[in-house]
Amino acid sequence: MAKVLLKNLKKSYQNNQIIKNINLEINDGEFIVVLGPSGCGKSTMLRMIAGLEKVTEGEIYIGQTNVTKLEPKDRSIAMVFQNYALYPHMTVYKNIAYGLKLHKVPKAEIEKKVEIAAEMLQLKDLLQRKPNQLSGGQRQRVAMGRAIVREPNVFLFDEPLSNLDAKLRTQMRFEIKNIHRNVKTTSIYVTHDQIEAMTLADRIILLNKGEIEQIGTPNELYESPASTFVGGFIGNPPMNFISGEIANKYLQIDSLNSSKIAGIRPERIQITDKERETNKNECLIPFNIKMCESIGHETLIYGNIENSNTELIVKESSHSFVKNKKINLQILYKDLHLFNATNGKRL
């Protein structure tokens, strides 16, 4: 159990700065998800915390210890890799026990700990198998078991579920959450999947091009994105953006001009009749439908604002509107997010 502290953390390969000045304090027992698009430096950041990658500049603290220059084995961490990285020549039992053996834990104690972990992860009947005799989900569990038995101060996960099929992924997500609830070890979990991030995280760190775009609870990121990047990354489909001029014209907000961008979530837009009285909390936008996609319980409507090339996506739970090509969208002012047009930051 420990806090993790990153101070002015930087990483460059040759002259290419991959991680740009990251400052972060992770609380004891917290489940942190590092989210971001592919190539933004998530793995690099995690591997620096693990000690697998040299730190170019800055410091890393785990608990009270400055671990910046320590070997991985001296950092009291355990890591779950994307490809599981199980030792193929060892049985499941030996895979899980290997770290304990290296730390000279007495044999009887190793047996007890492995048994407890195997119980927790439903691996009891598989202990004598080799990794190549296991399914993807079982391998994933062994990798988790290997991390748990060591009782480290920090768990590190690098996209641990991305090699599993959708159903198994949901199930393992649930199990990871459960395990964290039981052992309460500080966890840093890297993923590019926002569903994983939203469901697992106490706090999400959204990374973009090696910089922190926003830190906050899943709800904070969804409800008040700190920038257009966050709005566009969180939510499926992503937030709609309307340039200031267009917004000014249709939303009748005087303060909106070309230096601003308005954002609205697809699921917050309502479809209404063509002609209607509006009250002071809402506005209507004329909209041309180009295409509708039904995904069972809901429908995605693609189209553009009349007389402009601003494309919007609307998420609806009914099918009635589909026949009409020209409709009105109802937007509540309280659902609008305003951003600075030049740097994308929230206003």
Added chain:
Amino acid sequence: MEKRAIFNSKLFPYFFLAPQLLISFAFFFWPALIAIWQSFQEEDAFGLNTEFVWFDNYIEIFKDSNYITAIIVTIIFSISVTAICLIFSLFLAGLANKIKAGKIFYQTLIICPYAVAPAIAGVLWFFLFSPSIGYLANILIKNDIHWNPSLNGNHALILIILSASWKQISYNFLFYLASLQSIPKSLLEAASIDGASPLRRFFDIIIPMISPTTFFLFIMNMIYTFFDTFGIIYTTTHGGPGYSTTNLVYKVYVDGIVNLNLGSSSAQSVILMIFVSFITILHFRFVEKKVHY
């Protein structure tokens, strides 16, 4: 859907196999059969009379103290060369796997000896270690080591062990490098997080992961030292001084071509044939059983 081509004629397959069978027969089976036939015969010194003598040649061989010496020389030679090749090439491959700059150059350099013919390799090392003109021999002699492979049997044996190893390291290196490169990096990282020192990682992860390669190379090196080192011995020591560097294959040559004792020479070849068949079977058994990671 059936993807194989199906031929109705029973003769057709044999037509396709014929070239392979013909070559195998003409260059492998026929000579082997002759060797087996000859190993049961004794010819007089002038080649005028041959007599069928059953297993006399075989019995004679094992009474010959030179043959026992050749077995011992072969064992020392093979084990030494195999050990040197495996250890040294793994070391070089480990380095080649680490470095970043000049990788291609370094790898090419190490592979070069493999392109040198055994006889030339022998000559090369003969000159390097020749007491009067050899560069390496000079260094030894300057350091008060009375180096003389043409008089000292142990020195001669060391010389052919070095030349044979030098040539075979390239081959081992290539396989080890490929094998090392196929170990996922995350395995070693996982081990280092688990608390393994570099030495532990080497023994607990790398050695087991490359063990199929090691076994393959062990067999290949054995076959190499048994059968392919004739050229090296011929050009460096001629099996001498005395019988100190005469291994089993060289003795086949000496007894057959130099001493013209064809019966004994053939019997020795047959023994070697049995040995190589045994190794090959062992190899295939192992390869079949081995789990592939």
